[in-house]
Amino acid sequence: MTQPEAAGLLQLALASAFVAMGACAWRYGADAQRAAEGEVLRQGYDAELLARHGVNFRERAAELVLPLSIAALLVLLAVLNLRESGIGRSLSLVVAPILLVAGGAVTASQVFAVHSIESAFRKADDANLRAVNVRRFVDAAIDVFPPGFRSLVIARFVLTTLGSATVVVLLTLT
Numbered sequence: 001m002t003q004p005e006a007a008g009l010l011q012l013a014l015a016s017a018f019v020a021m022g023a024c025a026w027r028y029g030a031d032a033q034r035a036a037e038g039e040v041l042r043q044g045y046d047a048e049l050l051a052r053h054g055v056n057f058r059e060r061a062a063e064l065v066l067p068l069s070i071a072a073l074l075v076l077l078a079v080l081n082l083r084e085s086g087i088g089r090s091l092s093l094v095v096a097p098i099l100l101v102a103g104g105a106v107t108a109s110q111v112f113a114v115h116s117i118e119s120a121f122r123k124a125d126d127a128n129l130r131a132v133n134v135r136r137f138v139d140a141a142i143d144v145f146p147p148g149f150r151s152l153v154i155a156r157f158v159l160t161t162l163g164s165a166t167v168v169v170l171l172t173l174t
Helices: 003-042 061-082 086-111 113-122 127-131 134-142 149-172
Strands: none
Touching: 003 061, 003 086, 003 134, 003 149, 061 086, 086 113, 086 149, 113 127, 113 134
């Protein structure tokens, strides 16, 4: 296997993770949101507290466009790299670092969702928000997703960060 082909396979794997995550969020996100709001309500707070502060597990059609567009771009780059096209190499050397930095930051916040949300809530002016047990409502939301969802979140993070870095190394050494 050549280095561009290996890069292409990594890009296909990452594209698959973006599609799978988007599909899970589309299918289960509304139920996960209801579960999280129900947990917040059980804790004695207004269920709308999460929505008012931007915590959302739902995936609307417009929000699905981004992960599917990223996946489509990655498939295109993968096909070009599997054909060992110079343009695929050049474009991948532009896209992979962007995914590594921007995608890495976004996917890290999803891997470490409890920590990210707790950190944001601690800084809030709203005393109720600071008092909410974040782990309980995040766990309630995650429990709605299929059993392999947590592994998929981690796999997408690893492919976005280490996979993108590996693509850069593979294509730079070509």
